[in-house]
Amino acid sequence: MPPPTHSTDQLIAALAASAAPVRRLRPPMIRALFWLIAVAAVAAVILPFFADMTILSAHLQDWKYRIEMAATLLTGIAAVVAAFHLSLPDRSTAWAWLPVPFLALWLGSSGYNCWRDWIETGAHGWQFGESAVCFGVIVGFSIPLGAAQLIVLARAKPMMPGRVAAMGGLGIAGIAAFFLAFNHAPDASFLDLGWHAVAVGLVVAVTSAVGRLRT
Template identity: 45%
Template sequence: MSEPDRHERLVEDLAGRLAPVRRLGPPGRRAFLWCVAALALGLLVLPFADMSALHVRLSVPDLRLSAFGAVLTAAAAAVAAFQTSVPGRSRAWAWLPLPALALWLGASGLGCLRAWLAPASGIAGGEEMRGCFVFLMAVSLPLSALLVLMLRRACPLRPNLTAALAGLAAAAGAAALLVPLHPHDATATDLAVHACAVLLVIGLNGLLGGRLLDGSVR
């Protein structure tokens, strides 16, 4: 079969089974919808939160900034993931979450000094840190699944990048949802546990989500 015939056959075949499609909404709006879903998940965990302790913790500048950074990172990474899932959009969108991520990590890093600066602070025990890790992983899972599901409707040409951004959004979202339930102040080990969970979520998303998104395109 000659190449023009081969292309012509494919064109006729594709046109022959053309069905009307609903145009995908703007990436910003789709990211907003995901954030709303994440917030709804947050409302589910709110009854278990110690509101007075949360109020005290949020009055500490670095803890407040850290929580704000996590929220901002989740939103920015979600926007970046949806933008990079649409062909023709700039790859530079992938940089969008970095300032918020720097704020989140920087403010969380201040917690490393807490044990020396404020020895009376509540320090996490092994059991509590395991609880944090499990919470982060358990909440990241539905957030990642929803995000990958929404992203599969688009056409990520760089599936691993999009999936890694989705992982960052989910992990940051889970960390933000953990704030009301966090039973202790941040410490170096606590931060390390959080960082491990976040990196694991991003890595798993990049690996598994990338394959899922790749399959949606090919």
């Protein structure tokens, strides 16, 4: 076994001399759970002021919208759980696949609802619905959630910060889209869907870029 070279030897001595005790990170599933509980607690305070019960009850009466709402929430939860796992060096990169089925369900159900709306109402399907509101709500919710999440994820000093932050960004965009359903008319146009996609893409891109800079 060859001994470390002179400079490696010096580096080891310097690292050992400066090694202060560190607090071990909790298992990623626990950390993700704590984070989601914190978001739920904040949402419990904010949503009563934000929610429109007439819209929400209309949503909940239609099983297709119930599926869409569940898909957005599950995409958010799955992506947050995946981000906490991916932030650690020894966890499988296969965690990145966790939100994919829910994301497919989200896109599929939104697309179907838009298509159904278009069939029923004709040209209205290509008009702007409440696109600006949707965009604002998704981005608006995502900014504080994203900032809080980046701080927590950065504790692991991830080796692929861009990928981890992008996954976290998908998580918060999913959760923000779920919150949107509390205040958003169930009829949606293809352009609304496009704006949803742009908002989610923007959140993922910005969190990924900020994550790369922060860690």
